[in-house]
Structures are given as structure tokens and as C-alpha cells.
Amino acid sequence: MNTNTPPVSVLAPNGCCPPGAPPTLAPDTALRLAEALKALADPTRLRMLSLLAQQTEPLCVCDITAQFDQHQPTISHHLRLLREARFVDCEKRGVWAYYWVTDAGQRALIVALSLG
Amino acid sequence: MNTNTPPVSVLAPNGCCPPGAPPTLAPDTALRLAEALKALADPTRLRMLSLLAQQTEPLCVCDITAQFDQHQPTISHHLRLLREARFVDCEKRGVWAYYWVTDAGQRALIVALSLG
């Protein structure tokens, strides 16, 4: 189907939603979704999530840092944003901090990748 | 499953990907995905996409503008970003510009909504 011509019908005639159709987005829902999307909308964070999602065991920050060109505070900053979005979680063991992907983080990554 | 404890196994032991598992993200792929996610990561644009996805017919800019609290240049700016991301397309008829959601835009909206 050619999306460069106006569609005869896209979704939801008369406000009634056909199967699989997104309903109208309430402003507060849009805000919440936008926040989750912002946490994903950075190449470094996407790669971090991908890296963590491939691990059998949680990774410590120094191993994560080694995979990127950015400096340690920057990595720490991105990990914090991912944590605040509940896409990763962490645990301190001695001097080290170990990170892993949450269920929500895995779903988010799969969702992001599906954007092609 | 409790995501607040380190997982025994998340995905991809030894770099081998289990069914449905995201592969490592190449930097250029991450960049491209991040750009698409940025286009989605705004409450106004999410609501615009949702509004357009519900229409049987393309909507003209003045009708879109009427649904939001922002001024016309702001709406025009957001529509441009959605267009550059190929999530919407438009056509001029006389003085009016009519917008509709592309296939990619519909997929993106569904994907965004699936973030919960």
C-alpha cells in the first residue's frame, strides 16, 4: 500500500476503534509514554540496553564503560536515566555495581528494535 | 518474575541469541532508531499521531490545531518533524494542507502505546 496518497480509511471511523487500533491518547498518558520514549531515544542508551539484554549475568559498570567511547560519568549518567525509567536495575557488591535489564527494559528494547 | 533481583539468565548466553532476543545493536543502527524514537518522544506529537490515526479522512492543519493548546507555528513545526520521520504525509488542496498517518506512523504509534 502506498502511504503517499491519502488513505480511504485508516483507523476508527466515527471514533469507533477497529481491531488493533490505538485509541485517542489522553494528555497525561501521552506525557508518560513520551517520558519512556525519551529514555530510549539516545543511541548510547539503546546500545547499553542491547548490551545488557544479551548477558547471562549482570554486568559491572567498568565492563559497560569499556564498550563505549564515553567517559565514566557519562556512562553513569545514562545508566541512571535507564534506571529511572525502570529499564534496568542494579545492585552493589563491594565496590562494584552490577546492572541488568528488567522485564520492562526487555520489552522496551524489542519495541524499539521493531521500529526498523 | 521479580526484576529487582539479578536474573539467572536474561538473553543470549555466549552471544548466541535465543528466540525473540535482540541482537547487539550496531552504532549506526542505534543512531537511526534513536532518531525515530526522538520523533515519537513528545506528548504533542504522540497525540497528533493518535488523532490522525483515528481519522477516516485526512485532517487539515486548522482542524489539528483546534485540538491542541499550542499556537499554529508550533503545530506546524511538530507536523514537520513527524513528516521528516515519515510517520505522516500531507497534500495541499487549495489553501489547505491535509495530513494523514503513513503505515510506518501507524506501526510506530502501536509500538509506542505498547510501552504501557
Added chain:
DNA sequence: CATATATATCGAAGATTGTCAATATAGGGG
């Protein structure tokens, strides 16, 4: 042609974000 209207573009102000150097915190080893 003059005017009115719909939309886009420009330019600027303010907010947010990504990055890093410097510093703080805290655990482990001598």
C-alpha cells in the same frame, strides 16, 4: 489588483539534554 485566510518559515527566548572535568563517597587491602 486588493484583501482575507491557511499554512510555512524565520528568528529569538527559555528549557532540556549530553558530555566531561573535578570532586565526593565508599569499600578493600596494606
Added chain:
DNA sequence: CCCCTATATTGACAATCTTCGATATATATG
């Protein structure tokens, strides 16, 4: 107790983003 190392936090700066007023463009109408 002192030092070394791993990580987090702070503060600064540049870049990017959102928004809006002003203006440009283009079409229809009288």
C-alpha cells in the same frame, strides 16, 4: 589509618529542542 580503586554526584558548557511572535508564501474571492 592511609591509599587505591570503582562508582556516583556536581557544576559547567555547548548543543539541541520547544515554543512563540513576526513575517513570508500562496490561494481564493471580491
